[in-house]
Amino acid sequence: MTSSPARRLVVVGAGPGGYEAALAGAAAGLAVTLIERGKLGGTCLNWGCIPTKHLLATTLAVETLAAQAKQKLASGTVTPDLAAIQAKKKKLLAATHSAMAATLQKAGIRLVTANLAGVSTGVAHTAAGSETEDIPFDSLILALGSRAASFPGVKPDGQAVLGVAPVLDFTEAPESLVIVGAGAIGLEIATIFHRLGAKVTLVDAAPRLAPAEDPDVAKVVAQVMRRQGIDARPGVKVESLVTENGRARLTLAGGEVVTADKALVAIGRFAATVVPGLAECGATFADTAPNRAWLATDAALQTAPDIYAVGDCNGRVLLAHAAASQGVYAARHAAGLEKGPYAPGPIPGCYYGSPEIMRVGAVAAPGDTISEAAFVANPIAQAHADTAGFARVLWKDGKVAGITAVGHGASTMATLATVLVSQAWTREQAEALVFPHPGLDETVKAALLGEMKTKA
Structure with a gap:
């Protein structure tokens, strides 16, 4: 008596959501193919959560000594070596990539390095250079992540106005840095480069720092930044941010101009859901703006029959651990092991x-x-x-x-x-x-x- 073939699960995106979905699917007995166009780990591992925490940890001694010196309990200086810090970061990330690849291989997951070129009923279409492959599926999990937001007049230009990724790769700290956006990313990078000796100016159109949090939290953040010497300005609108004569030129509403060696645009995230054929498969979108639409999902995280959307691309909670939780649920639901709605409880x-x-x-x-x-x-x-x-x-x-x-x-x-x-x-x-x-x-x-x- 022959057994029926395993159900086929295709996962697109190897960030926290897709990676955990692939492993959960394999553990549930599904035949899993994981499609990733770039590096394993997604934004979190490569250009977000992990690099920022590495830089925060390796510069913490500066702030620790400053606090004790202010109490007249210690003296001296701490000088972080940013080039060495970046070299160590690269080694850590490379080791993590290798470990992730080995884990996928051990689980019997096929890893395909390619772009998702489109979707049709029961098939994911991929492209890697001139090579194409159609990969059939019974269930598809989209873990497409998100991309850095930008607006006309406030967007990276690859010169002095940059996105998060190049700023996190600096091997030498700029003497001055302007940051547009006072959410988690902007606040963390402000801390890092203040410790590294940069003159930091932080602006946000929202009426307070950390605008998603309790207003009383914002008061403490402002108090600490003021004490540290960071020029933090909530409630300030930006007219333009451009590179001029090799430096960043920030023009604020009202005409004030702030110049700096470099500028960071950290004004949030947009969805990355432009996939040909997805709408024709029945997917729906929570926002119809071009190139910005979050995938709408039902109680089982499905955006269309047998097609799930997990992590940032569904716009529910843009956090790595939320994506991982959703990915595991979606894979188990596809395998028939989860019957009820996705209900993770409170997410920190x-x-x-x-x-x-x-x-x-x-x-x-x-x-x-x-x-x-x-x-x-x-x-x-x-x-x-x-x-x-x-x-x-x-x-x-x-x-x-x-x-x-x-x-x-x-x-x-x-x-x-x-x-x-x-x-x-x-x-x-x-x-x-x-x-x-x-x-x-x-x-x-x-x-x-x-x-x-x-x-x-």
Whole structure:
């Protein structure tokens, strides 16, 4: 008696969403083909999450020494070697690429290095140079990622006005850097190059820094940046950003001009969903603007029958761990192992600049019930001479509905906060939990047990 052939799963994109989808599909017994036009790991590994964290870690000593020197507890200088830092980064990324490729091979996944040229019913069309291949599928998972946003008058020109990727590859820090965009990317890169000695000017049209976060978080970020000497300007519109005489020239609304050696455009992300034939297969789009459309998905992350969209390209949550979670679910759903709707629970988000920011669940609005605690009372924050910030708990019907923190090491609290929010803890549960002392998490405990009040 012969067994039926395995169902065929084709995954497009080897970033966090596609990579995890391919492995989950193989583990579920599917015959998996993974199509990737460039490097394994996508934006996160190659031009985003991992390079920025490497640069933040390798420059941290500058800020640590400055904080202790301000307390008159230490003296001296720290001079990061940016060329050496970049060389180490390349080695780490190369090792990760090799490890990922080996894992795919061990799982029996076929890796095709090619562009997705189009889609038709049951077939993914690929092209690699003059070579083409039609790859049949029973299920298709699109993990197309996203691309850096730009607008007329504010876009990289490849000269002094740059996108994130070339800035993260600098082997020598510019003397001055203008950053347009004060979201996670802009704030983290501002921290990196301030530590490297650049004069940093950060502007954003939004009324506050970290505009997606609690307004009180933005106040702490502004306070810390002002203390560090970063010229951060929220609520400022940009008229144009161009290269002039080899330098970046930023013209603000009202006519003020700021010049710098280099400029970074970090104003968000657009979808990367221009795939011939996709609409004809039944895919729908959440935004019909040309070259910007997010793929609309149903409760099972499908954008068309047997076609899933995961990660950035569906516009739900533009975070690597969200993409990975969606990819695993989609592969298991394609294999028949998941029957219910995709319901991941609260997804944590972190900023890793200075100060760090962490948020899980809802952000408190005026009139909501909150409790909070300041980092200034935390022994670990005190020891690091870095006490700005707070942790805040949002309560709904006596249960934890959201936790936000900004300050020293706030990102390290994200897993604990995710558990508390996902399980909707009560104050009584928090009282019964023993926290280690001393520890940064004690600020979360203090916030959980703090006085309940109404947010103004």
